[in-house]
Amino acid sequence: MARAIILMFDSLNQHLLPPYAPRDAAPVVQAPNFERLAARTTTYDQFRAGSMPCMPARRELHTGRYNFLHRSWGPLEPFDDSMPQLLRDAGVHTHLASDHPHYWEDGGATYHTRFSTWEFFRGQENDPWKGVVNPGPPPALRGRAADSPQNLVNRAYQPTEETHSQTLTVDAGLHFLETNADADDWLLQLELFDPHEPFFAPEHYRKLYPDGYDGHAFDWPPYAKTSETAEEIAQARNAYAALMSMCDHSLGRVLDLMDAHDMWWDTMLIVNTDHGFLLGEHGWWAKCVQPWYEELVHLPMFLHDPGDPRPGIRTDVLARTIDLAPTVLGHFGLRQPADMQGRDLAAVARGDADPAEGALFGIHGGHVNVTDGRYVYMRAAAHRSNEPLEEHTLMPTHMTSRFSVAELADWQQAEPFTFTKGLSTMRINALSGWGGSWTHGTLLFDLHDDPEQQRPLTDDTLELRMASLLCRLMRETDAPRSQYERLGLPHDTEPTAEHLLVRAQAARAAATAEPLPELHRLPAGDLLGRPLADLMAEPTLRAVVERHASELTRTEGLVVPRAASLLDLAGSGGVPAAILHALAADLADLAPQTEQTK
Numbered sequence: 001m002a003r004a005i006i007l008m009f010d011s012l013n014q015h016l017l018p019p020y021a022p023r024d025a026a027p028v029v030q031a032p033n034f035e036r037l038a039a040r041t042t043t044y045d046q047f048r049a050g051s052m053p054c055m056p057a058r059r060e061l062h063t064g065r066y067n068f069l070h071r072s073w074g075p076l077e078p079f080d081d082s083m084p085q086l087l088r089d090a091g092v093h094t095h096l097a098s099d100h101p102h103y104w105e106d107g108g109a110t111y112h113t114r115f116s117t118w119e120f121f122r123g124q125e126n127d128p129w130k131g132v133v134n135p136g137p138p139p140a141l142r143g144r145a146a147d148s149p150q151n152l153v154n155r156a157y158q159p160t161e162e163t164h165s166q167t168l169t170v171d172a173g174l175h176f177l178e179t180n181a182d183a184d185d186w187l188l189q190l191e192l193f194d195p196h197e198p199f200f201a202p203e204h205y206r207k208l209y210p211d212g213y214d215g216h217a218f219d220w221p222p223y224a225k226t227s228e229t230a231e232e233i234a235q236a237r238n239a240y241a242a243l244m245s246m247c248d249h250s251l252g253r254v255l256d257l258m259d260a261h262d263m264w265w266d267t268m269l270i271v272n273t274d275h276g277f278l279l280g281e282h283g284w285w286a287k288c289v290q291p292w293y294e295e296l297v298h299l300p301m302f303l304h305d306p307g308d309p310r311p312g313i314r315t316d317v318l319a320r321t322i323d324l325a326p327t328v329l330g331h332f333g334l335r336q337p338a339d340m341q342g343r344d345l346a347a348v349a350r351g352d353a354d355p356a357e358g359a360l361f362g363i364h365g366g367h368v369n370v371t372d373g374r375y376v377y378m379r380a381a382a383h384r385s386n387e388p389l390e391e392h393t394l395m396p397t398h399m400t401s402r403f404s405v406a407e408l409a410d411w412q413q414a415e416p417f418t419f420t421k422g423l424s425t426m427r428i429n430a431l432s433g434w435g436g437s438w439t440h441g442t443l444l445f446d447l448h449d450d451p452e453q454q455r456p457l458t459d460d461t462l463e464l465r466m467a468s469l470l471c472r473l474m475r476e477t478d479a480p481r482s483q484y485e486r487l488g489l490p491h492d493t494e495p496t497a498e499h500l501l502v503r504a505q506a507a508r509a510a511a512t513a514e515p516l517p518e519l520h521r522l523p524a525g526d527l528l529g530r531p532l533a534d535l536m537a538e539p540t541l542r543a544v545v546e547r548h549a550s551e552l553t554r555t556e557g558l559v560v561p562r563a564a565s566l567l568d569l570a571g572s573g574g575v576p577a578a579i580l581h582a583l584a585a586d587l588a589d590l591a592p593q594t595e596q597t598k
Contacts, residue, residue, distance in 0.1 A: 529567050
């Protein structure tokens with residue numbers, strides 16, 4: 001008899017949960033059920049994300065292997081081993097209940113169909129759910145919510161906690177558990193989109209975190225550097241905390257049912273997330289557009305193995321998202337496929353398998369990162385061009401669209417990888433946008449002495465050791481040769497001193513990491529917010545940009561969106577804070593002249 005529950009959240013921050021908060025610190029979030037969970041399970045203190053963000057992480061959950069080195073966001077591939085399908089084919093009923101909208105976009109369309117049954121609840125984020133042609137004037141909001149009319153429509157159809165998609169999803173999961181409480185051989189993946197942004201929670205959760213803020217509601221931060229007031233930042237953090245408390249309530253409902261049906265003796269429970277979310281730490285909001293700091297990749301994870309229960313135990317064994325599929329398969333007595341890289345964490349806990357020596361993590365085309373649990377090495381592109389960058393896929397689909405005709409015009413057939421079951425993939429050149437890992441530089445941190453990653457190290461000996469670990473894990477993943485070339489690393493030999501980048505890129509990394517000022521304090525705000533193309537069209541303004549940021553006028557093939565402003569580029573890290581200050585000062589001197597010429 002074997003049963004399992006995976007309760008998965010999205011964007012759940014480890015460092016804000018009571019089980020992980022420092023013992024001498026007051027809990028940042030009111031989450032008593034996570035404390036209750038920790039008392040019943042093993043708490044993993046060194047659990048790491050891998051491929052990011054949402055759907056790449058879920059591909060890891062299915063396949064037990066890294067995917068961000070080969071491809072960006074997209075569906076499961078024909079050669080992928082899918083844990084839910086392997087269970088289904090072995091006679092285990094697998095059920096997915098979720099309100100995660102990305103499953104039903106082009107880039108997520110093959111995941112839910114691997115389950116025996118599934119159900120979906122609408123209305124999160126910009127899910128194209130209710131059709132309202134003329135929704136009327138929007139409420140007083142700032143941030144991304146103000147520019148997202150579909151999300152505002154969706155919120156209007158969820159006026160109470162009972163009608164919130166999170167609640168409906170948990171209702172469905174509990175119904176599955178109630179219906180099958182006496183049945184054997186099933187897996188429930190109960191997957192909640194929350195606390196992913198926007199931080200939309202019922203009012204009684206918001207009242208848990210009073211802040212006195214009286215400006216426009218700010219519960220959907222941009223993917224950018226923070227430039228808001230301290231009060232606005234606090235308001236967004238409180239909105240996130242409120243949604244985490246709602247998630248805690250949902251967790252409690254699951255624990256209550258497990259208690260009521262005495263499921264702990266035969267049912268595995270995994271509580272996990274895909275990645276975290278920055279709420280002003282390091283001067284950033286969100287994810288994807290900055291280095292993958294600890295707040296984003298050091299994840300909460302709780303495991304209850306009924307065959308070897310260890311309630312209230314904490315472990316510092318290095319564990320990863322790719323380990324979850326082998327762990328679930330092992331619980332049901334199935335052998336993991338040869339192409340799965342992960343390890344059965346239950347077997348590691350029993351001493352029947354060795355723990356991992358390192359963990360890779362990153363996003364396609366960004367830093368390629370590695371940690372051994374103490375040190376973190378973030379390897380940036382060796383050159384601004386971030387080339388060569390390739391997509392390797394047989395499913396040419398982006399997040400919300402198919403690959404364009406132009407993208408596919410010059411694709412080439414690649415040699416099979418070790419995990420593609422003898423199949424060749426399409427090799428497609430990928431575009432590199434402005435900014436990126438080269439802008440942020442290669443970084444090295446000691447998490448023991450600097451857990452908040454405030455003091456990057458410059459240590460050639462340590463960098464060489466971590467670069468060697470990175471190359472070894474990339475080879476185990478059969479990373480394409482283009483990734484080594486992009487990063488300036490050797491493909492088939494050990495790295496040497498000539499391959500080190502931390503020292504060479506340190507000055508640029510420090511400049512990019514400098515926080516932005518509160519934008520309302522900068523002069524020439526109107527000009528800083530105008531599209532860069534407009535500034536380039538006026539000789540006096542173009543001269544200022546050329547004086548302080550000449551690379552913006554000769555991008556050498558890199559993609560700078562035509563509508564992007566200097567503020568937009570500064571928000572992405574593409575214009576350092578010091579240069580933004582200089583641009584603002586000079587543009588302010590010209591502002592009266594430009595007004596006269598209009």
